[in-house]
Amino acid sequence: MAASFSPSPHDLALFVHISPRGHTLLLLYVDDMIINGDDSEYIAFVKACLRDQFFMADLGPLRYFVGIEVSSTSDDFYISQEKYIQDLLARAALGDERTVETPMELNVNLQPTDGDHLPDPTRYRHLVGSLVYLAVTRPDISYPVYILSQFVSAPTIVHYSHLLRVLCYLRGTITRRLFFPRSSSLQLQCYSDATWASDPSDRRSLSAYCVFFGGSLIA
Template sequence: MDVKNAFLHGELDREIYMVQPKGFEDRAHSDYVCKLKNALYGLKQAPRAWYGKIAEFLVKSNYTMAHAVSSLFVKVRDAKIAVVLVYVDDLIITGDDEAEIRQTKENLSVRFQMKELGELKHFLGLEVDRTEECLFLCQQKYAKELLQKFGMLECKPISTPMEANAKLCAHEGKDLQDGAMYWQLVGSLIYLTLTRPDISYAVGVASRYMQQPKKPHLEAVRRMLRYVKDTINYDLLYKKGDKIKIVGYCDADYAGDHDTRRSTTGYVFMLGSGVVSWCSKRKPTVSLSTTEAEYRAAAMAAQESTWLMQLMKDLHQFTDYAVPLHCDNQSAIRLAENPVFHARTKHVEVHYHFLREKVLREELEMHQIKSECHIADLFTKGLNTTRFQKLREHLNMKSRC
């Protein structure tokens, strides 16, 4: 559902004045200003005022604000659930309590000017498609527009977004005469990673050179577009009936950044058959060993698992289990399970030992996994075609063509 003139519904919690708008000046009192009674479009307080209004309405309708996401509201009645997700002036309403959903839509239409847009198919560039057995999530239209915008719609496709073990450098190659195209390309690809975890690592590497892009960096980004062309029909697939349980994978590429020697951390979490959360990020400091790099990656994944479990609790889903977290480094697993601090771990920042607490409380279970089967490798390094495609299949990314 869409709220008409959403920002005009917000009530201000402080006195705000504005100059008289052109064409509506009071000539007799030209030095007067207007005192606003309600929020107005363009006012920096308007989004907050509108959120306060819609949140107040939903809470009075016996919805509970989720702890994990402040824009998510949940109502449980007779073992059935209704969920409202607020994004500025757009509302997504779902759940299995059809009577409550109908009542909520009626109440919203009475209180605000609403436009019902029907079943969710497009939302902020994301496309949702359903069948009786599964749900597909993609950005196919956005990807086509991206390729067309940068003249790559007829380009030659390629099977991987980045060369195997590619090492880009900040100071090698010629400077680009105009970096604007590079900035636009990388920014557009960052948004595409919302449904394309397979390009997260490559896009993350390209984004490191936004300040002073060079020709090799632009060529690397163009390769990503060629890969997008090759996989434009790929969607994230979520099957109905699969066991709903969070499973995580984490990895680190020790000293993988050629310029700073910082490690790249990657993690991915599966819920049932599909991937729901992923990250590829360069660490802010240098790790002194592979064990430390992997341990830090696992700690970062542990934070994400905590948030995901809280989100599941907010949605009243079963959470009485330890989240399995798969790692391919035995030393990092032993360090997480060992309650005794060793001299070799003194330099590791205290907040990374958050992982150890989670393991000792049995909220998280560390599992050894073979490197060749480790999905998180997709988020930390460039891979050859065979291995890349094999790991991509584990993310349950499928082509419908």
Template sequence: MIQSEADHSVFFRHSSSMTSIYLVVYVDDIVITGDDHEGITQLKQHLFDHFQTKDMGKLKYFLGIEVAQSNAGICISQRKYALDILEETGMLDSRPVDTPMDPNTKLSPNQGEPLADPGRYRRLIGRLNYLTVTRPDISFATSILSQFLDSPCDSHWDAAVRVLRYIKGAPGKGLLYEDKGHNQIVGYTDADWAGSPSDRRSTSGYCVFIGGNLISWKSKKQNVVARSSAEAEYRAMALATCELIWLKQLVKELKFCEPSKMELVCDNQAALHIASNPVFHERTKHIEIDCHFIREKLQSGEIVTAFVNSNDQLADIFTKALRGPRIQYICNKLGAYDLYAPA
């Protein structure tokens, strides 16, 4: 087995007969997959001989993630984990809401009375952070709430409770992966300019699809204050470009596919113009490193940029609090469904 250079927890082996084995390890939990069935049997026997291991059979549960496989595809969710959070916080009987964060709410430090037990807040946010592994729809709210771990107040706790009420509406929501007949890599990137009321920093958000299936996403506050919406969008583009380059290295290494030009999708014409314009001027010299980085990838042909209407911007859900119908629309596009909803 060869250790992946892109992800050190992944090991793989490609045989001369064009078959492959993939092994993912986390501490003492291991997942093995591939199309080399004889090689997988030998690998498991090797592990039995050298370690005290137990074969749990077909993958159904891994690190709190539930896995369901059928001819239609593979579904992953964290229903049991979500219900455990609701039970521990006494929210199992709460009334559901259709948004994880009120669009009219702007949280800031020292907003309200300090919590008597801040550790309870920190534990809850830590658990919500892990829930975002299969719940991209709560990534933005969790990212905002994570900014107040140092000294949480009652307003921050109330906002966290709202996230729990949103989860209560569909604790079994997860991601569906299916064969859509192509292996194209596409990244959507967006930014909310000066969204933080306390320091006016922007929020970057992106999501990446391989073969039409959501693989990676992030909602993150930017490290510096952006002087324009174009600058905020451009910094988000740089963040998404790093993810695209890493994913390309990973899929090539695993021989999952031979990626063609990766597409970077943005809804800001000014940011796209900066990426394609070889002339630096006074307004962009302070973001010159990001400019060089993205333009280098464009000129090498590794990525191509594309414009998308704001209504079809799927990364919108990672940069701002949205209304219920908008969240539902984007979730459907992301492949995030309530797997336990009645048919």
């Protein structure tokens, strides 16, 4: 393209430009277009090039994108999905206002045969799918979502009750968010763990990992 961006080999929606002064600009296109980088002059140039080719509106600094809220200060960034959780709770139409301290009870071993099957699993599947996306900014629900997603083909009343517990937990922790300091180092660290042959239904191993870029959780 005219602004000299090259497509990333790792993501077809991501384009990268490195200026002669060593500044890196990232252009991400999903439903909207995001330009990020540390060269304000070149960002203005890219916007001008895009306006010459397309009808577009500059929405200013990133605040909200595909359900993810972004806020920043001079020292850090925060990302969250508070509005997404509010919409999810509204769609779930919970019958009470209770909250819980944890997303899943300790030592729960759910089985495919626990309880009677739901006559219509549509809502269960919809809610679990929404929680999978929510885990992008809420890694604290990753484990229960992983467990509950195993039963989307034939969920039972018991599975659904545990799903509702996750929603009650989110209601009480709706303001939690991820923190990304601007002064973070560029060191990449990965932690992993596994429990061998611990799945009670098929004896497969359960594993988990988290990846930090400096002090920021990225995966």
